[in-house]
Amino acid sequence: SQQGEEDPQALSIQEGENATMNCSYKTSINNLQWYRQNSGRGLVHLILIRSNEREKHSGRLRVTLDTSKKSSSLLITASRAADTASYFCAAFSNTGNQFYFGTGTSLTVIP
Amino acid sequence: DSGVTQTPKHLITATGQRVTLRCSPRSGDLSVYWYQQSLDQGLQFLIQYYNGEERAKGNILERFSAQQFPDLHSELNLSSLELGDSALYFCASSVGSAFSTDTQYFGPGTRLTVL
Numbered sequence: 001s002q003q004g005e006e007d008p009q010a011l012s013i014q015e016g017e018n019a020t021m022n023c024s025y026k027t028s029i030n031n032l033q034w035y036r037q038n039s040g041r042g043l044v045h046l047i048l049i050r051s052n053e054r055e056k057h058s059g060r061l062r063v064t065l066d067t068s069k070k071s072s073s074l075l076i077t078a079s080r081a082a083d084t085a086s087y088f089c090a091a092f093s094n095t096g097n098q099f100y101f102g103t104g105t106s107l108t109v110i111p
Numbered sequence: 112d113s114g115v116t117q118t119p120k121h122l123i124t125a126t127g128q129r130v131t132l133r134c135s136p137r138s139g140d141l142s143v144y145w146y147q148q149s150l151d152q153g154l155q156f157l158i159q160y161y162n163g164e165e166r167a168k169g170n171i172l173e174r175f176s177a178q179q180f181p182d183l184h185s186e187l188n189l190s191s192l193e194l195g196d197s198a199l200y201f202c203a204s205s206v207g208s209a210f211s212t213d214t215q216y217f218g219p220g221t222r223l224t225v226l
Contacts, residue, residue, distance in 0.1 A: 042220055045215060092210070092211040098156060101156070
């Protein structure tokens with residue numbers, strides 16, 4: 001069963017705008033990771049944030065983590081049409097060697 | 112291209128049958144992971160092998176089994192197939208054994224359709 005939930009389920013924005021996706025999880029975590037998936041293809045690892053970190057940046061990506069609220073957000077700045085994909089969070093539980101993947105946010109960036 | 116290869120790309124079979132999915136990890140990677148992605152269950156971790164040994168187990172059914180061979184390629188065997196087993200099966204690989212922190216590189220997936 002899913003232990004992570006993404007919000008919104010779908011997001012459509014104009015190129016150049018920022019996109020924010022949220023993820024909530026239910027278990028205690030060691031770290032949380034964000035992945036991108038283009039339609040019907042494998043996942044691409046974007047960024048990992050550890051449970052003792054609050055914010056992390058990588059290029060146009062900014063991830064925040066609030067362990068007290070069991071939530072994370074992924075911000076993509078200055079979006080491009082090539083950012084169109086589904087984005088998943090994966091919460092790594094520290095009770096048992098498992099990842100729990102969220103349901104994904106489908107992002108469409110309109111040129 | 113992640114460097115992870117999976118065969119076949121598509122597989123169509125009937126209920127009750129058995130199939131084998133194959134994965135070759137990136138050169139130098141010792142870990143192989145298997146995932147199932149379906150519409151109703153989302154993406155689920157099945158199992159991890161590291162250097163030939165089972166390392167971590169997720170939501171893998173008893174009808175499913177996997178192994179990693181000395182050349183590090185891996186096979187996922189699905190038996191007594193049911194309609195609900197229809198899904199995309201992904202393989203991923205990483206350099207080390209640290210499931211939580213190693214970056215995993217995903218293959219293109221095998222789409223299984225059970226009729």
